Amino acid sequence: MKVILRIQRYNPEKDTEPYYQEFTLEAGDDKVRILDLLHEAKWKYDGTLTFRRSCAHGVCGSDGIRINGRNRLACSTLLRDVNYRKPIVIEPLPSTAIIKDLVVDMSDFYKKYEAVKPYLVNNSPPPEHERLQSNEDAEKLFESAKCILCACCTTSCPSSWSDQNYIGPAALLKAYRFAFDTRDDAGDERLDVVDTPDGAWRCHTIFNCVEACPKEINITWHISQLKKRLAQREM
Amino acid sequence: MTKHQYDVLIIGAGGAGLRAALEIPEGFSCAVLSKVFPTRSHTGAAQGGIGAALGNEEEDSWEWHMFDTVKGSDYLGDQDAIEIMTKDAIRAIIELEHMGMPFSRTPEGKIAQRRFGGHTKPENPSDPDSKRIAVKRSCYSADRTGHVMLHTLYENCIKQKVHFFSEYFVTDLIMSGDACAGVVAMDIATSEVHVFHAKAVMLATGGYGRVYRITSNAHVGTGDGFAAVYNNGLPLQDMEFVQFHPTGLWKLGILISEAARGEGGILLNNTGERFMERYAPTVKDLAPRDMVSRAILTEIREGRGIKGSDGTYYVNLDVSHLPKEIIDDKLPEITGFARTYLGVEPTKEPIPVQPTAHYAMGGIPTTPDAEVTKDKKKTIVPGLYAAGEAACVSVHGGNRLGTNSLLDLIVFGRRGGKAIARFIGETDFAPLPTDAADRTLSKIDRIRNSKGKEKPGALRLELQEKMMEKVGIFRNEKELTEMTVEMKSLRERYQNISIDDKGVVFNTDLMEALELGNLIDTAEAITHSALARQESRGAHSREDYPARDDKKWLKHTLIYKADAAPKLDYKPVSITRFQPKERKY
Structure with a gap:
């Protein structure tokens, strides 16, 4: 069957502003990935079409894009997940600077991720064996540890759009990942980073991040746990 | 052209590269170059686990792990290196846990620990010769597992303030006499070519x-690291040993971890028979990957595969009999893949699977300290190191056991990092040749300005399909010879490729x-190495030479690029504790 991708294009070497280009492509069935169609367009019709990708099955987080107005991964969105009877609109993640076509500048996203001290801090000398942790405590971390840093959440967040200094849902999720690790000693030092107007308190529980997350992480719930921890600290 | 100078350059930001970077002491400069942002590296796709005889769930010992790895390798693995890896495994896992994994x-x-293919213990622990059964x-x-390991290592690199050049694509090594003196790389964002001068370079560039x-x-x-070495007159080792993972999602090849079988999943043919009982009566579905992949293909060839909608065949991987908690808690990601990509509900129906190209057992020959060697005498190339899938130590020999790849990364990544730390303390920079970037610059110029008729996408697909057809799971002289001819023509046609994008921004x-x-380059090395080896061992299965031949072929292949056809040489295997025996499960 034939499907049409309506792709936002922008090449800073030639274009003054973005425009849309339509590609009519052949899809074997409705289980084709949007990434497969992007490849088809690039490999068969226009080698200048530019996007990031790597694993092609939703674990590396390279190919976050906007598909019919929703932030998703090109490799874990199939034709049957969208209305393919009409042109499928493909755009770069919103509220980020475009480098070229679907490739955006991720540096601010990474900077905010690094700001939350995304690593375990443990001040006691390491024991000879593993540090014990109950499976229950370990599983409290698993959902947040699924994050693939694709930026689908942060770039879908209205609070992020309106406040450029807001650290954003992905960084807060990472803060949760370590603040709730029973092995972590960073305590206040870690919480101070997110206990600011541009930190956890900027989250207005709009839930766009949850809707956008391709790994089905309930990010807002994790941020609310973080807020609870911050509030308890005040008391 | 921008020039940089670092004591150490690490190429690749997967498990091996990141683990190595953590070993470079303060006071030395170190940069990690990666063609993708570090957490996009392929280590993150590993699923089922990392092997170590912790004995947390049942009795285990590193000697049993060593024996399994040697036997799994079909006796081609170097036993000195395997001993180092399986002994150090226990410390290495504890260290990962301390890092926050x-x-x-x-x-x-x-x-927690689970069963995995080829990992066994003697049924009677006091009798090492008793029947072997699966061990957790x-x-x-x-x-x-790979995802959280990759993130943990990257997080520790942030903590240690490791310097990264993300989205830099390494195009060549810089050789200064016999030594490696750095790399040439292209900044993908701008297409600018950079020269990186270094005392030591580690290739941790993954597979092909x-x-x-x-x-x-x-x-x-x-195969970027393989090509870099091969094009600088250095050999690649054991390239004929290509691991096909038995359970890739049908048509797509997406990995469905052995953990599915470790947790109790079984493989079924078109009659619903659990066919692995015929091929490996003791460990059944948990036989090593080479054997299971051959079994699947044999079932299909003998008419017991299941025909899919497009006329291609698969077998079924069934986990539907497992308790829902096991599926939800222990196999959430892979059952999710089956739902997302094939629309199959694994709690109710079987998952269609087929073997998928998965892992390079071969690679850049190294010592157990990750030092690259250049001949059968194991002469070291000063300043050049390799670790992880890019390297061939060799701990995997003819066939790698599941869970040993993540282990390989952190054990030999660390050892390489330590060896580099010693080396840079006692060495000065080798002089930087003035023409270091010339080869890269002219290659880029040629491709950019070519008006040739060949397109990279189409040519690549042709290569990939021919390799599937002629250098796949079962091989024979006729098809391998045909592929050597194809390789020549593909190489010539490659000289005529042209691209649409003539710009410099993110090209x-x-x-x-x-x-x-x-x-x-990589396919050529695989094909010629495979044609030469006239025996069947591990993942290299020759229909015309179905038996293993220790007398002639218990040796490592070395392949060197040459003008007419690649040159081959061989080097001995290190055998310390376990004499080769017939490999049965």
Whole structure:
């Protein structure tokens, strides 16, 4: 069957502003990935079409894009997940600077991720064996540890759009990942980073991040746990 | 052209590269170059676990792990190196846990372990010769072990303030006399070519899965490190040993971890028969990957496969009889893949699977300290190191056991990092040749200005399909010879490729054209090594030479690029504790 991708294009070497280009492509069935169609367009019709990708099955987080107005991964969105009877609109993640076509500048996203001290801090000398942790405590971390840093959440967040200094849902999720690790000693030092107007308190529980997350992480719930921890600290 | 100088350069930001970077002491400068942002590296796709004889779930010992690895390798693995790896495994896992890696846990709060293909223990622990049964040796974090390991290592690099050049594509090594003096790399964002001068370079560039059309590997797995070495007159080792993972999602090749079988999943043919009982009566579905992949293909060839909608065949992987908690808690990711990509509900119906190109047992020959060697006498190339899938130590020999790849990364990544730390303390910079970047610059110029008729996408697909057809799971002289002829023509046609994108900003058209060159070099090395080896061992299965031949072939292949056809040489295998025996499970 034939499907049409309506792709936002922008090449800073030639274009003054973005425009849309339509590609009519052949899809074997409705289980084709949007990434497969992007490849088809690039490999068969226009080698200048530019996007990031790597694993092609939703674990590396390279190919976050906007598909019919929703932030998703090109490799874990199939034709049957969208209305393919009409042109499928493909755009770069919103509220980020475009480098070229679907490739955006991720540096601010990474900077905010690094700001939350995304690593375990443990001040006691390491024991000879593993540090014990109950499976229950370990599983409290698993959902947040699924994050693939694709930026689908942060770039879908209205609070992020309106406040450029807001650290954003992905960084807060990472803060949760370590603040709730029973092995972590960073305590206040870690919480101070997110206990600011541009930190956890900027989250207005709009839930766009949850809707956008391709790994089905309930990010807002994790941020609310973080807020609870911050509030308890005040008391 | 920008020039940089660092004591150490690490190429690749997967498990091996990141682990090595953590070993470079303060006071020395170190940069990690990666063609993708570090957490996009392919280590993150590993699922089922990392092997170590912790004995957290049942009695285990590193000697048993060593024996399994040697036997799994079909006796081609170097036993001195395997001993180092399996002994050090226990420390290495504990270290990962201390770094913050989130593991699944036992009821006592220790690291949880599960069964995996080829990992066994003697049924009677006091009698090492008794029948071997599956053992819980794979340390895991649900089915996202590689993902959390990669993130943990990257997080520790942030903590240690390791310097990264993300989205830099390394195109060449800089050789200064006999020594390596750095690399040439292209900044993908600008297409600018940079020269990096260094005392030591580590190649941690991963594998070459994209040589094949059906692969579990990421698009970035294009054999870049192999090509860099091969094009600088250095050999590649044991390239004929290509691991096909038995359970890739049908048509797509996406990995469905052995953990599915470790947790109790079984393989079924078109009659619903659990066919692995015929091929490996003791460990059945948990036989090593080479054997299971051959079994699946044999079932299909003998008419017991299941015909799919497009006329291609698969077998079924059934986990529907497992308790829902096991599926939800221990296999969430892979059952999710089955739902997302094939629309199959694994709690109710079987998952269609087929073998998928997965792992390079061969690679850049190194010592157990990750030092690259250049001949059968193991002469060291000063300043050049390799670790992880890019390297061939060799701990995997003819066939790698599941869980040993993540282990290889952290054990030999660390050892390489330590060796580099010693080396840079006692060495000065080798002089930087003035023409270091010339080869890269002219290659880029040629591709950019070519008006040739060949397109990288189409040519790559042709290569991938021919490799599937002629250098796949079962091989024979006729098809391998045909492929050597194909390789010549593909190489010639590659000289005529042209690209659409003539710009400098984030030119992925150019990137893919350069990567295709690396795939062609890698495929050539695989094909010629496979044609020469006239026996069947591990993953290298010759229909015309079905038996293992220790007398003639218990040796490592070395292949060197040459004008007419590649040159081959061989070097001995290190055998310390276990004499080769027939390999039966």
